[in-house]
Amino acid sequence: MSETNDSDELGLNPPPHDPRVDRRTTKLAVVGAGAVGSTMAYAALMRGAARTVALYDINAAKVEAEALDLGHGIQFMPMAEVIGSDDIAVCAGADVVVVTAGAKQKPGQSRIDLAEATISLVGKILPSLVEVAPDAVFVMVTNPVDIVTYAALKISGLPPHQLFGSGTVLDSSRLRYLVAQRCGVAVQNVHAYIAGEHGDSELPLWSSASIGGVPLLDWRGPGGASVLDEAARDEITHEVIDSAYRIIAGKGATNYAVALAGSRIIEAVLHDEKRVLPVSSLLEDYYGISDVCLSVPAIVGRNGVGERLEVPLSARELGGLMRSAETMRTISRRFGL
Known part of the structure; x- marks a missing residue:
């Protein structure tokens, strides 16, 4: 029994x-x-x-x-x-x-x-x-x-x-904020990434950006007017790159937005979200780029950073990414890395 x-x-x-x-x-x-x-x-x-x-x-x-x-x-x-x-x-x-x-x-x-x-x-x-x-x-x-x-x-x-x-998670947020303001849409509906260095050689990936499923380069404002022509895109790019310097000059440090960006990365890891974020990681044969840490869209989850997504790049964007990589290599060599 x-x-x-x-x-x-x-x-x-x-x-x-x-x-x-x-x-x-x-x-x-x-x-x-x-x-x-x-x-x-x-x-x-x-x-x-x-x-x-x-x-x-x-x-x-x-x-x-x-x-x-x-x-x-x-x-x-x-x-x-x-x-x-x-x-x-x-x-x-x-x-x-x-x-x-x-x-x-x-x-x-x-x-x-x-x-x-x-x-x-x-x-x-x-x-x-x-x-x-x-x-x-x-x-x-x-x-x-x-x-x-x-x-x-x-x-x-x-x-x-x-x-x-943390790479260009914050820079990409700045980019989306500025695009949303220019186009009159919610920032949550803008999908665009900054890639490369978190710094002066970073570049926006305009060719893969979109607003609500509409390719960003095809976006039109009221009456069909283009609101994101090359001049507007260049202006936005410069503002993204210069914004940290402006904030530091005005208040001594950037802290709110970078903290929110960092907490978003933390959540992606702890909750195993498999979220696509442009973090800075060691690249190996990413469009021919290797042995350098740069930001590209990557899947982030409980094990850290996973697959780096080979998003479509224009010839100009690929050239910019390669120049950014070379800039980082030159600096790394300066410090004996």
């Missing part, structure tokens, strides 16, 4: 409920509690991206204060835990590690000017981060992001799918 109660087999007497079974265990670690890092933690919390958000910074008073301030607002957000420390162990077991720590960009300074100091900093902290969170997906958000991402891959030894940069 079986000692098992028939009622148990039928599920009529289920075992006591263990609340840990339902607990979401997603953990986000944000490295750097400056303007970008603290705002990214805030954005991730507001969007309910992770169950635990850990802030790490070498400035103990600053990071603990940021975590406390964020924690005081949890009542008004999706439930989460916020912790902050100057001990790197606070990042242990993270599912996603976002690195925002780096040299601060000053008015008139290019992103490339920051490279040496930021690469040195990444070299000091990244090995310890990999040690405490070896299975995490690492997202570099510090500038110059393409060079820093390439250096971080060399320093960490992580596979290219596990570490990538």
